[in-house]
Amino acid sequence: MNNSLLNLPDAASTRFLRLPLTVITVAVCAFALSGCDSPKPIERNATQFDLVTTDDANQDIGTYVLPQDTSILKEPNAEQIFYGKRLLNETKRLLPDHVGAAMNCNSCHISQGKIPLGDPYINSYNFYPRVMPRSGKEVDLIGRINGCFMRSMNGKPLDRESAEMQAMVAYMKWLAQNTPKSQKVAINNAGEVDTSLIGDPVRGEVIYHVQCATCHGDNGEGMKDSRGDIVFPPLWGDESFNIGAGMARTYKAAAFVKYNMPMGIQTKGLWGHGNVLSDQDAVDVSEFFTHKPRPDFPGKVNDWPTGNKPKDARY
């Protein structure tokens, strides 16, 4: 058997070999010695946010630690919370009778509602009930979720007492991590864009084709997987959100798009998302896609009963 490990050419003799071997031996020993301080496993570096009182945003009263789903197992109603999480992730597949659009809740509430500026659910459980300008009356969390079902999902509301609604609320309650009602986590649900900018839909269409169409389709049709489940939601057309959705409004859409889209283009962040577009880019592309054809919202006649309609409202 020849020395296959070294793969020596025929001319080589062991005399030639000795010196490199010595060098290598010294090298291996030095390496072995340098490796003595072996590192230890590290724990999760959980994202943390300040807690503030609902009255005074400057009064720092503690820390909110973003939970990982594995900690749901410690909850007595773990099964319900996991079900709620799945309903929010895969709404269309699991609740086809209530979702008209090809959308999931978490199409917009990115990374399971755990990301500031990405429509998080972190404060949702404590934020409601509240008087909302759009409806002009007090809305509780269930009412707010059903609002989404009728607008963004272009579907039908769920029974307030249904296991599905209760499960979604249970997930949001768990995500609040026992934050008292008088406190809130110091994060913003949406980022800022300059609302004095005028959207240019022609430029917006150019941006759309470069940075959005790969996933959302050249005709805004979105993308489904082989089972027909939503991968990327449609941005216009019959299967998209209706004109009653916040996302149908230019500046609301722009604030979402700027900080959360595209996904999978950064090496930071849970979705590797956002922070590619300028304010003008975001307003232009949002002006373009929000104003493409989409379903009507029959309940629009009741919106903004007390006035103060925002300038980008669609009706």
Place this chain on the structure above:
Amino acid sequence: MKKWPAIIGALGVGGLALAFTLGQVLPSLRTSNSVIQVDINDPELIKKGEYIARTADCVACHSTLEGEPYAGGLPMLTPLGAIYSTNITPDKDTGIGNYSFDDFNNATKHGVRKDNSALYPAMPYPSYQIMPDEDMAAMYAFFMSGVKAVKQPNRASELPPVLNWRWPLAYWQALFAPEREFIPASDDAMLARGQYLIEGPGHCGSCHTERGIGFQELALSNADSEEFLSGAVIDGWRAKSLRGEHDGLATWSTAELVDFFKTGRTETTAAFGAMAEVVEHSTQYMTEGDLYAMSAYLKTLSPKPGEAVTIAAKEDITTQKLLDGVYDSRGAILYAEYCQICHRADGKGVPRIFPALDGNSAVYSRDADSVLQITLSGGRMPDTPHDRMAFTMPEFINLSDADVAEVVNYIRNSWTNQGSEINVDDVVQMRHFLSKKPKTATDLPPDLSITAAAEGAKP
């Protein structure tokens, strides 16, 4: 009795002196003088040289992320300290501006510098050695006239004294980089071209062939042995086997390989890590004919001995469990939270956007370095004009080491995948390694600005 130590000492010193002297002479035995006169101002020759330099991927190692092309300075980490690639721009003081064609040829093909000392084998001259002098002439013309001169002094290596001596490398060269010619394994001109590109300029074996204790590639061609391109681990990446076994290229078609070289992705996978760099800097620029030739040649390589060509079928029970919310392990919960949105319940990903994990040998291969590295540090697929966008995998650096091990074990053994178990220590080691590793271009997000999109002339 007392004389022996002195005699041994004297013999040792004498032997070292002899070895040193011989080490000074050895490189000059490798060099050659050619009769070629190179017209470095011939535009056709410069253009040809530019293409050959792409096939040899010089730019990948001889540039840094922030630096000028070919100005050198990229650290190559060795266990004993970094060595740095050199400035190969035509600058006369700090680059290769004073190199004659013979100097250039001897350095590139034989690993001998202008000052007659040996180059570190980080430079793949054992591969480049089979390149014809005419091609080297074209490359010389390109480097002299087609590359911008950059004044940037070379960085000294960080190797400790004694180990940084260059003369022992002359022995390494004599042993491991013997003079060799290109011997086509086939009469088919196309296959021979592919073999030449793989063995020579492409220097695929630098990463994909296992190295011996002298850091030498165990085979420089398929004729040497079936170790050639049978897979290796380098820079915390597993460079997969390119031979015919299941873990290798058995499941790849020639068309898929061409697509992969050209665009950095296929319907089910994407280049990542060091291979993403190769596609971005080198193969995306190659002609369809050359890419087909390389792909067809790779498909002729027999399976690595002892490795299975097919693996036992395994039924996918994972997809249905994930769809039903049956999370029967911590790994499943982690997958559903962090991975499923892109890689999907069926582990098939999204064609050309998010790579499949099911059936992906980078995921289930015996050595889990690749899947560990990309999970911890993220990465980007190559950016080429063939696809509108290049997508990234975000880093999951904030997960605990134990959870990374859980989720990696989960994807290595879910769907139809069958991988060995890794443990927490593997994650610890990889995190430790990554803390020292310099970032490269595909560790960073793509430039998606409107200007970049316009300049990229993408459809």
